[in-house]
Amino acid sequence: MAEHLIEFRNIKKSYGSVDALGGIDLYVDKGEVLGLIGDNGAGKSTLIKILAGVVKPTCGEIIVRGRPVSGWNAGRSREAGIETVFQDRALALQQSIVHNIFMGRELVGMFGWLKLKQQLAEADRLMREIGFTSEAYTPRSIVGQLSGGERQGVAIARAIYKQADLIVLDEPTTALSLAETAKVFQFVRQVRASGRSIILIDHNIHHIFDIADRFAVLDRGKIVLEADRSKVKSVKELVGFMEHVARAASAGGGHAKAAGGVAP
Amino acid sequence: MTDLADQSRPRSRTTKATEVETGWHHPSEHRLRRLVLEHRAALGTLAVFLVMMSIFIAANPAVFMTWSIYSSVLTTLPVALFVVVPLVFVVTGGEIDLSFPAVMGFSSWTFALLVQADFDPFIAMAAAILTGLVLGFCVGALVVYAGLSSLIATLGMNFLLRGLIQIVNEGKSIALVTLGDSPAYKIFSSEILGVPVQIFWAVGFVIFATLLYNRHRFGAHVKAVGDNPDSAKQMGINVKRVRVKLFVFMGIGAAIGGTFSTMINFTWWPTAGDGYLLPVLASVFVGGTPTWGGVGTVVGGAIGTLTVAFIQTGVVAAGLSGFYVQFFNGLIIILSLVGHRWNQERYR
Numbered sequence: 042m043a044e045h046l047i048e049f050r051n052i053k054k055s056y057g058s059v060d061a062l063g064g065i066d067l068y069v070d071k072g073e074v075l076g077l078i079g080d081n082g083a084g085k086s087t088l089i090k091i092l093a094g095v096v097k098p099t100c101g102e103i104i105v106r107g108r109p110v111s112g113w114n115a116g117r118s119r120e121a122g123i124e125t126v127f128q129d130r131a132l133a134l135q136q137s138i139v140h141n142i143f144m145g146r147e148l149v150g151m152f153g154w155l156k157l158k159q160q161l162a163e164a165d166r167l168m169r170e171i172g173f174t175s176e177a178y179t180p181r182s183i184v185g186q187l188s189g190g191e192r193q194g195v196a197i198a199r200a201i202y203k204q205a206d207l208i209v210l211d212e213p214t215t216a217l218s219l220a221e222t223a224k225v226f227q228f229v230r231q232v233r234a235s236g237r238s239i240i241l242i243d244h245n246i247h248h249i250f251d252i253a254d255r256f257a258v259l260d261r262g263k264i265v266l267e268a269d270r271s272k273v274k275s276v277k278e279l280v281g282f283m284e285h286v287a288r289a290a291s292a293g294g295g296h297a298k299a300a301g302g303v304a305p
Numbered sequence: 306m307t308d309l310a311d312q313s314r315p316r317s318r319t320t321k322a323t324e325v326e327t328g329w330h331h332p333s334e335h336r337l338r339r340l341v342l343e344h345r346a347a348l349g350t351l352a353v354f355l356v357m358m359s360i361f362i363a364a365n366p367a368v369f370m371t372w373s374i375y376s377s378v379l380t381t382l383p384v385a386l387f388v389v390v391p392l393v394f395v396v397t398g399g400e401i402d403l404s405f406p407a408v409m410g411f412s413s414w415t416f417a418l419l420v421q422a423d424f425d426p427f428i429a430m431a432a433a434i435l436t437g438l439v440l441g442f443c444v445g446a447l448v449v450y451a452g453l454s455s456l457i458a459t460l461g462m463n464f465l466l467r468g469l470i471q472i473v474n475e476g477k478s479i480a481l482v483t484l485g486d487s488p489a490y491k492i493f494s495s496e497i498l499g500v501p502v503q504i505f506w507a508v509g510f511v512i513f514a515t516l517l518y519n520r521h522r523f524g525a526h527v528k529a530v531g532d533n534p535d536s537a538k539q540m541g542i543n544v545k546r547v548r549v550k551l552f553v554f555m556g557i558g559a560a561i562g563g564t565f566s567t568m569i570n571f572t573w574w575p576t577a578g579d580g581y582l583l584p585v586l587a588s589v590f591v592g593g594t595p596t597w598g599g600v601g602t603v604v605g606g607a608i609g610t611l612t613v614a615f616i617q618t619g620v621v622a623a624g625l626s627g628f629y630v631q632f633f634n635g636l637i638i639i640l641s642l643v644g645h646r647w648n649q650e651r652y653r
Binding site: 181184 | 520521522523525529533535536537539540542599651653
């Protein structure tokens with residue numbers, strides 16, 4: 042078996058007697074986009090918080106590039122090259138693009154004076170890398186003037202700065218128009234083209250059907266479906282299967298798992 | 306739904322190079338246009354100042370041809386500048402500090418006591434700055450670590466510190482007769498070719514602070530904290546420490562201002578600094594630093610200080626009675642704020 046970039050083995054998380062995650066097995070490979078789908082309360086945010094090292098799992102193993110990592114925390118997560126773009130985007134809107142990208146990790150010389158030129162050049166390179174092709178903006182532009190999709194692009198650029206290998210995007214298209222969503226996915230494609238991996242989280246499968254290489258569907262703390270994009274003919278098939286799973290789960294509490302393919 | 310987004314672009318790693326390399330043009334790289342855009346708040350303030358001065362000068366050209374009118378403003382202006390500039394940082398950081406008048410009084414009190422006790426004025430100045438630093442830290446710690454509103458907490462500190470000064474001194478001032486002969490006085494408070502030397506120190510301070518604001522990590526962190534503290538925290542900025550530093554900076558500025566004011570007068574009064582509260586606040590906002598945090602302008606603040614300083618002088622010199630001063634103060638403040646509101650947008 043090929044070595045995965047990041048792998049979760051039997052990750053569980055309980056809050057008291059409530060199981061938020063009940064044994065998750067999941068992996069991400071280099072240069073792939075993994076779509077993580079699930080309703081509100083399915084455990085998506087718990088999962089990405091564990092990935093970011095903000096929340097500690099109750100038990101389970103996290104394997105980075107084939108090696109189990111002990112004492113997983115936010116620092117280890119960053120060392121492993123994982124950057125999370127949180128839902129609220131967390132941008133400072135009155136500030137410039139370059140200021141946002143380097144926020145908290147400014148390039149400084151002696152006595153803390155900023156290396157402005159270097160920052161501008163680096164920001165310019167990053168924005169080109171993700172394909173930020175808008176003609177109206179420069180690294181000096183104020184983020185508040187950008188559209189929602191472009192702001193998401195700044196957040197992604199901020200995440201790929203420092204050579205992150207895996208970028209976790211938490212519902213990046215929420216509250217965006219169709220055109221803006223397309224823009225965000227354009228950025229995502231560029232990031233993948235550069236060989237980085239992405240976990241794309243959404244509660245709606247339609248949003249990410251076209252961009253993801255692989256899907257994992259989360260339901261009440263368990264992965265109920267894992268499927269390659271190539272094995273799924275249409276979004277309808279996937280939706281149909283998910284409905285089937287949901288019905289089965291509510292009827293008998295059982296979980297189906299179809300690794301690598303979908304049984305219609 | 307998002308099929309539109311796909312357009313079946315190849316999924317290979319070699320994405321069309323043209324797509325990455327074109328675009329990202331730099332229309333606002335045009336230097337002049339960018340400078341105007343980036344400094345529009347300061348330029349707006351400058352416009353207000355120039356219009357105001359032209360009206361004053363038109364009303365009474367003769368008075369404004371004499372040097373003494375400028376000389377008197379240049380003597381008192383530096384004191385305000387040393388306080389306005391740090392306050393621009395504080396307001397940009399999303400806080401406010403109303404305790405600076407008492408800190409001015411308190412630190413210059415230290416200065417006066419030490420000079421009176423025959424210490425070298427240089428040492429006395431250093432002690433005053435240290436006092437300001439410690440008081441600023443106390444105010445900052447109170448706001449940040451006790452989680453109090455800076456508006457109310459600093460107002461309380463202002464009364465508290467001023468009260469302490471009054472209790473101990475019982476209204477008595479301290480005359481510093483020996484100060485005039487000291488080298489420190491010559492360096493910080495004399496005249497060069499008829500120009501009060503304080504103004505050079507103040508201009509130096511404004512330039513240093515402008516660089517600190519625009520080209521230093523501290524300025525970048527202050528803007529980030531004032532703009533979106535949650536974001537700043539997420540990106541690894543120690544938000545609390547930045548906020549405390551803001552109040553420390555304010556304390557240092559107030560100490561320098563207070564000391565300069567005492568040097569000008571050769572006397573320390575228990576009320577030292579009291580009169581600066583409202584003009585300084587007005588200068589910051591007339592200068593174009595908005596109340597909501599994240600943005601601001603040090604140079605604008607300095608021009609705002611100049612504007613506020615000239616209102617009183619100008620109104621009287623223009624031949625109006627002193628009763629008009631407050632009215633014009635208010636008028637200029639309101640007009641400036643309207644101008645800045647129209648000039649800059651708040652993004653949320």
